[in-house]
Amino acid sequence: MRRRCLTTALTGALALSALTTFLVPAAHADGNTTITDVVVNGGHGLALGATAPKSFPVSVTAQDNSGIREMNLHVRLPSYLYKAADRGLTCTAVSATTTSCTGSWTVDTSNFYGNGPADDSWYVEAYVYANDGDWVSTDRAATFTVRRLAKLTANAAPEPVAKNATLTVTGKLTRADWSTHKYAGYAGRSVKLQFRKAGTSTYTTVKTVTTGRGGALKTTAKAKVDGYWRWYYGGDSTTSTAGATGDYVDVR
Known part of the structure; x- marks a missing residue:
């Protein structure tokens, strides 16, 4: 051979x-x-x-x-x-x-x-x-x-909210830690706040926020129409992308 x-x-x-x-x-x-x-x-x-x-x-x-x-x-x-x-x-x-x-x-x-x-x-x-x-x-x-699996959460409040009132959107970015076999907060990462109008299928980026201690996220945005708010992380060389489940907000 x-x-x-x-x-x-x-x-x-x-x-x-x-x-x-x-x-x-x-x-x-x-x-x-x-x-x-x-x-x-x-x-x-x-x-x-x-x-x-x-x-x-x-x-x-x-x-x-x-x-x-x-x-x-x-x-x-x-x-x-x-x-x-x-x-x-x-x-x-x-x-x-x-x-x-x-x-x-x-x-x-x-x-x-x-x-x-x-x-x-x-x-x-x-x-x-x-x-x-x-x-x-x-x-x-x-x-x-x-890569290490990343996860994101999202919560927009108050719900419902008056039109043009201020929403506070919070969340947390975590990723798998194979040393502890748990998910740990991922600080110092750029994460996008995104919005999807009710009845549509595409999210649009509203702003970018850097995760704080423990991967915490918090920012404000104007509530103009009904829709879904979520956080999205694009990933990096060791960590996967992650998108939170959209949190629906009723604007009245």
């Missing part, structure tokens, strides 16, 4: 909105077995809570002119995790030369002892075997980010 290793990553920073960076092989001079695509969690961002286990899919597509015989996949976080799919892989032949294999991985943050997993890159490790004996292996078929 001949071995080919994937060694060179795509250049560029990993955007917060993109969970996975697919790592492209530098060269395959010995043959034509290649990994052509890797998708983690359906391409959506992945955030883990304080304790609840979270399952997510990983799909790897590979091709060889003789067809793909088998794949082995692992999710890896150096010094924390090395895990095969929960129940094996489901593989589908896309064509005579191309196969896609998908598995499900469950990660339980109650087994974490710190927040390091949100600071480090996670990897998809892949071994692909072709029908003609060729194979490709890599411990970095793709790299992806797992």
